[in-house]
Amino acid sequence: MSDPTPSPGIVTLIIRWMARAWSIASVGFILLMFIGSGLAEGFNSAQFTARDWVGLFFFPFGIVAWRREGLGGGMTVGSLLAFYAALRIMGGRFPRGPWFALVAAPGILFLMSRVLSARTPTYGVQ
Numbered sequence: 252m253s254d255p256t257p258s259p260g261i262v263t264l265i266i267r268w269m270a271r272a273w274s275i276a277s278v279g280f281i282l283l284m285f286i287g288s289g290l291a292e293g294f295n296s297a298q299f300t301a302r303d304w305v306g307l308f309f310f311p312f313g314i315v316a317w318r319r320e321g322l323g324g325g326m327t328v329g330s331l332l333a334f335y336a337a338l339r340i341m342g343g344r345f346p347r348g349p350w351f352a353l354v355a356a357p358g359i360l361f362l363m364s365r366v367l368s369a370r371t372p373t374y375g376v377q
Contacts, residue, residue, distance in 0.1 A: 263367040270324075270360030271317060277354045278314075301341070316358065320365035327358025 316323025331351065339345055 263364055266360055266367065267320070267364040270320075270357040270364060273360065274314070274316065274357035277357060280354065316361035320361045320368070324358045324361030324365060327355050328362065331355040331358070 314323070315326055334351065335345055
């Protein structure tokens with residue numbers, strides 16, 4: 252009789268593709284925010300404050316994680332932490348709500364996938 256629990260290779264594959272899909276959704280969301288605000292108000296970079304530019308600088312570019320999960324996931328999580336620290340230092344408080352963490356969540360999934368793939372053989376499944 253076969254074991255009904257999924258193999259570690261399948262779990263890794265599911266987490267990897269969840270991270271990839273979520274990263275596409277995150278990038279799409281950010282682009283929608285910029286394009287939407289640009290169309291509604293006319294995009295003007297002079298309207299950005301120093302706080303806005305710091306936020307953009309630390310935006311987690313998780314695209315690297317599609318090729319190198321550990322590096323990209325680490326960059327994303329590190330960028331999120333630096334973003335929160337910079338906003339705390341500059342504004343005296345953390346951003347409200349879970350939105351930034353949700354946009355950066357694929358980085359955590361990429362790190363999980365990397366750890367799991369290092370532990371278990373993938374049997375040629377990518």
